[in-house]
Amino acid sequence: MYRTHNCGELRLTDAGKTVTLSGWIQRIRDLGGLLFIDLRDRYGVTQLFINPEQHNALYQQAKAYGREFVIQVIGKVSERSSRNPNMVTGDIEVIASDINLLNASITPPFTIEDDTDGGDDLRMQYRYLDIRRDPVRKNLLARHQVARAVREYMDGKGFVDVETPFLIKSTPEGARDFVVPSRLNEGQFYALPQSPQTFKQLLMVAGMDRYYQIVRCFRDEDLRADRQPEFTQIDCEMAFVDQEDVLNMFEGMVKHVFKSVRGINLSDFPRMSYADALKYYGNDKPDLRFGMQLIEITEIVKGRNFKVFDDAEYTAAIVAENCSEYTRKHLDELTEFVKRPQIGAGGLVYIRCATDGTYKSSVDKFYTQDDLKNIAAHCACKPGDLILILSGKQHKTRKAMSELRLEMGNRLGLRRKEDYKPLWVLDFPLLEWDEDDKRWNAMHHPFTSWKPEDESLMTDNPGAVRANAYDVVINGVELASGSIRIHNRAKQELMFRTIGLTDDEARYKFGFILNAFEYGAPPHGGIAFGFDRFCSIVTANLDYIRDFIAFPKNNAGRDVMLDAPSDIDLRLKNDLGLK
RNA sequence: GGUCUGGUAGUUUAGUUGGUUAGAAUGCUGCCCUGUCACGGCGGAGGUCGUGGGUUCGAGUCCCAUCCAGACCGCCA
Numbered sequence: 001m002y003r004t005h006n007c008g009e010l011r012l013t014d015a016g017k018t019v020t021l022s023g024w025i026q027r028i029r030d031l032g033g034l035l036f037i038d039l040r041d042r043y044g045v046t047q048l049f050i051n052p053e054q055h056n057a058l059y060q061q062a063k064a065y066g067r068e069f070v071i072q073v074i075g076k077v078s079e080r081s082s083r084n085p086n087m088v089t090g091d092i093e094v095i096a097s098d099i100n101l102l103n104a105s106i107t108p109p110f111t112i113e114d115d116t117d118g119g120d121d122l123r124m125q126y127r128y129l130d131i132r133r134d135p136v137r138k139n140l141l142a143r144h145q146v147a148r149a150v151r152e153y154m155d156g157k158g159f160v161d162v163e164t165p166f167l168i169k170s171t172p173e174g175a176r177d178f179v180v181p182s183r184l185n186e187g188q189f190y191a192l193p194q195s196p197q198t199f200k201q202l203l204m205v206a207g208m209d210r211y212y213q214i215v216r217c218f219r220d221e222d223l224r225a226d227r228q229p230e231f232t233q234i235d236c237e238m239a240f241v242d243q244e245d246v247l248n249m250f251e252g253m254v255k256h257v258f259k260s261v262r263g264i265n266l267s268d269f270p271r272m273s274y275a276d277a278l279k280y281y282g283n284d285k286p287d288l289r290f291g292m293q294l295i296e297i298t299e300i301v302k303g304r305n306f307k308v309f310d311d312a313e314y315t316a317a318i319v320a321e322n323c324s325e326y327t328r329k330h331l332d333e334l335t336e337f338v339k340r341p342q343i344g345a346g347g348l349v350y351i352r353c354a355t356d357g358t359y360k361s362s363v364d365k366f367y368t369q370d371d372l373k374n375i376a377a378h379c380a381c382k383p384g385d386l387i388l389i390l391s392g393k394q395h396k397t398r399k400a401m402s403e404l405r406l407e408m409g410n411r412l413g414l415r416r417k418e419d420y421k422p423l424w425v426l427d428f429p430l431l432e433w434d435e436d437d438k439r440w441n442a443m444h445h446p447f448t449s450w451k452p453e454d455e456s457l458m459t460d461n462p463g464a465v466r467a468n469a470y471d472v473v474i475n476g477v478e479l480a481s482g483s484i485r486i487h488n489r490a491k492q493e494l495m496f497r498t499i500g501l502t503d504d505e506a507r508y509k510f511g512f513i514l515n516a517f518e519y520g521a522p523p524h525g526g527i528a529f530g531f532d533r534f535c536s537i538v539t540a541n542l543d544y545i546r547d548f549i550a551f552p553k554n555n556a557g558r559d560v561m562l563d564a565p566s567d568i569d570l571r572l573k574n575d576l577g578l579k
Numbered sequence: 580g581g582u583c584u585g586g587u588a589g590u591u592u593a594g595u596u597g598g599u600u601a602g603a604a605u606g607c608u609g610c611c612c613u614g615u616c617a618c619g620g621c622g623g624a625g626g627u628c629g630u631g632g633g634u635u636c637g638a639g640u641c642c643c644a645u646c647c648a649g650a651c652c653g654c655c656a
Contacts, residue, residue, distance in 0.1 A: 027616080027617085029614095029615050029616065030615095030618095031612060031613060031614070031615060031618070031619085032611065032612035032613070033612070034612095034613050034614060034615070035615095045616095047615090049614090049615095052613090053613085066607090067606090080614080082614050084616055086616080087616080090616085107589070107606075107607065109589060109590070110589085110590060110591090111590080111605080111606070113617085116590090116591095117590050117604095117605065117606080119590080119591075119648085120648075120649075121647085121649090122590075173656055174656035175654085175656070176654085194656080197656090219655060220655095221654055221655040222653080222654055222655075224650085224655090225650075225651095227655070340582090340583090341582060341583090341651095342583090342651055343652095344652090442656050443656070448656085481656095554648075554649090555649065555650080556648090560648095
């Protein structure tokens with residue numbers, strides 16, 4: 001038997017017991033006449049004690065050990081003569097009477113400690129050492145807890161976990177597919193699923209009624225801190241439901257997970273239309289942890305010969321409370337921020353609302369004190385506040401304003417880690433114009449149904465059609481996205497035609513689902529959560545998911561531990577008909 | 580496809596206007612140390628300054644190219 005206890009469970013009440021522990025050497029403290037070893041496993045750290053006067057051979061043996069050696073120790077639990085209140089096992093130590101070396105270790109390339117000296121690159125290359133560190137291990141355990149809570153809730157609501165295939169057919173819509181060459185069908189390829197979308201709909205046609213799966217998805221697109229080429233979704237679908245049913249069911253799931261994993265009671269999710277999200281936050285995933293809404297002032301700033309505002313399609317302001325004392329340096333920084341190519345604003349106009357009731361702006365040449373007072377009143381700006389104004393094309397300016405708002409939120413400490421502000425964003429447009437391909441594209445996916453009252457717009461104004469689509473957003477992060485689906489062949493064909501697929505193409509690419517819709521497809525809808533994101537938000541409220549994935553890829557899609565992707569054997573290439 | 584930041588000891592990094600032997604911390608290592616827990620004290624080893632080219636009397640430092648890493652834009656239904 002390698003161990004009778006783990007390294008995190010012994011307490012003062014165990015004093016006197018003879019125990020066997022196995023684990024890794026975290027650190028050795030040799031005081032000459034005394035030697036301490038911190039022994040670590042997944043569960044914690046326990047101090048071992050060796051007194052050379054009693055066990056000189058053991059002392060000589062242990063002295064030669066180094067960090068990360070794997071040992072088994074037999075000894076007696078006893079109260080420490082000087083306790084350590086910072087450790088849960090700090091009241092006791094194990095007085096070693098025998099130690100077996102199970103495996104030696106070379107010196108690790110970085111320290112296995114909470115605050116490691118290792119850079120990201122090294123940590124990824126030696127991920128198996130990184131996972132020995134407490135913070136990383138905790139994240140993986142948290143991920144397990146989130147998954148467990150999800151399954152608990154879904155099972156309780158009668159959802160059935162059904163597996164769907166990974167080797168499927170490439171489709172033209174959406175992200176770029178990862179493909180797998182077929183040996184038995186030379187020259188042809190499987191695609192890895194971007195999501196099990198069509199399968200879950202077919203399971204509804206099949207009468208499974210309530211389906212879910214925690215499932216890997218694959219998209220061959222460029223990566224970000226919060227995006228991996230393979231990632232995990234909580235994929236869900238229900239039959240005989242309308243939008244309200246889906247919203248209630250999955251709001252319940254998010255609340256259950258927060259309660260179960262963190263003990264946090266989320267209040268009911270507010271709902272906001274896509275149009276309002278853009279109007280008030282410049283963004284379809286608003287961070288509601290702070291106000292600072294966008295205020296449109298396009299018309300009231302016109303007519304003062306300030307050409308930028310006079311010519312602008314859209315001008316908007318945000319009010320930063322108690323920032324009127326911002327220095328020239330601060331304002332220059334903000335100007336630089338919005339003028340960065342990624343944001344792309346032409347410039348930044350400010351109005352300081354001084355505490356004495358006067359106004360100072362960067363456009364004093366064009367605007368009188370009364371003009372500025374009028375703008376301030378429109379923005380409900382108080383003395384001591386600072387108004388920041390951007391101007392230009394509506395879409396681009398809203399986007400820039402959204403970035404500026406988030407930046408100010410960061411600077412003012414308004415995006416507090418401990419706050420959680422979820423919401424539903426509703427009524428997304430069904431379609432968006434693809435400038436490159438000169439055609440309409442499904443905004444969510446081409447199986448999304450539309451508001452019946454907007455159906456007449458499908459032909460004359462497709463961009464105005466609203467979808468039965470919804471997102472869960474928490475703290476400015478899109479956590480989940482779903483829709484009520486089309487379940488009728490004619491409507492599905494109309495959708496395909498609208499996004500530029502000919503009937504022949506539609507039949508070739510999606511014939512299976514069109515056919516299925518003719519065999520009594522029930523009304524259905526669902527949602528899919530980004531599971532990795534969910535974990536990072538619930539446990540740490542971070543917009544960084546790699547720490548929640550055991551073996552993630554780097555920003556070029558490489559696995560630096562395996563050094564994948566790699567070349568393959570020539571013979572394998574031949575078998576696959578590749579050159 | 581594009582923009583930006585970085586690459587100096589095992590690791591994390593400092594390095595001024597281009598100028599003597601590239602400095603520190605940590606890790607490693609030797610000796611000392613009987614209650615440590617980031618133990619402590621004294622000593623030691625450890626560097627092709629990512630790579631290639633160029634400018635210069637002289638390059639870690641300036642220029643060009645390239646590789647790697649990270650962040651972002653495009654992209655991601």
